[in-house]
Amino acid sequence: MSVKHGLLALLERGPMYGYQLRAAFEESTGGTWPLNIGQVYTTLSRLERDELVRALPEGEGGQRSYEITGAGRAELALWFATPVSRGDRPRDELAIKLALALTTPGVDARAVLQTQRTATMRGLQELTRLKSRSAAPGDLAWRLVLDSMLFQAEAEVRWLDHCEASLSRYAAPPEPVPVAPEEEPSEEGARR
Template sequence: MSVRHSLLALLHDRPRYGYQLRSEFHERTGSAWPLNIGQVYTTLDRLERDGLVRKERGDGGSQVVYGITDEGSGQVRAWFSSPVERSAPPRNELAIKLSLALTLPGVDVTAMIRVQRAASLAVLQEYTKSRRDTAASPRSADLAGLLVLDSLIFHAEAEVRWLDLCEARMAQLAPAAVTASATAER
């Protein structure tokens, strides 16, 4: 996730201070990804250093309001008009865990898959309930939240399907592995 571009996009709409940016980000993404306020201010400092935002004014209190520069607006337009690059696959802790478990003795991979499937199905049910509740709301602003929930649901469904495939492959390859092991012992 690009916090940098997300904050620039929100500032492209109008100037804001850090806590407003964090709140807006959470509201517009359905609070699916936590955003630490320290991360917001660190990113704002870097954006200011890079000439993409500027401090505009205080709010009369201790809050500093940030606005976007012309160069920052150009970055937002470029971000929205370009695809998300998939040059390297993202790290998938579950895939790493399963691949290591398969290569280490004494790990019950089938049990591991079943435990993960149960957890993934629980998450899928939670997302589906949240989507149903959000869809029942008459606010048009909830469309962004619905899209995020749809993405999370599709990812959870894909994970469950992948786990089903892993278990099927384990069952399919298990007889061949036993035969190969018995042959090697002779």
């Protein structure tokens, strides 16, 4: 998800200023995607430049709220109607890290796998604890985000299992160590 579309979706609820948008964004994602307030205001400036939002007059507290425009609603509707393709997602750092571990001399790829598995399992346990604590019906958005993170962690564990099995199956066998041929007894040793 882009911050741009996240802010547009939040502004569809009604006008908000930067700090409100930041808090609502973090609440909507269950705190899994913290935003820097500078990123919020930079994005708002771009949205305003592109006429997707408009700044409202300053309020009593000196805060400038923003509201979504018709063009912003059209952009948001298009975003919701367009599926997310695998190519639109960020590169998978873990897959790249493992590929490099396999091809970098002196790196123990199995240790890299095991370190990641341990961290992923810890994360999975924490997510499971969080899920058991959030049972309120109003928490559906947070529960869905949490479920997504759980499924991703479970898939990562399965992928790590697959990688480990592949390493065992396809890893080059160790180079044979040359063994010195046995010496034949000398003539002197044969006479004795």
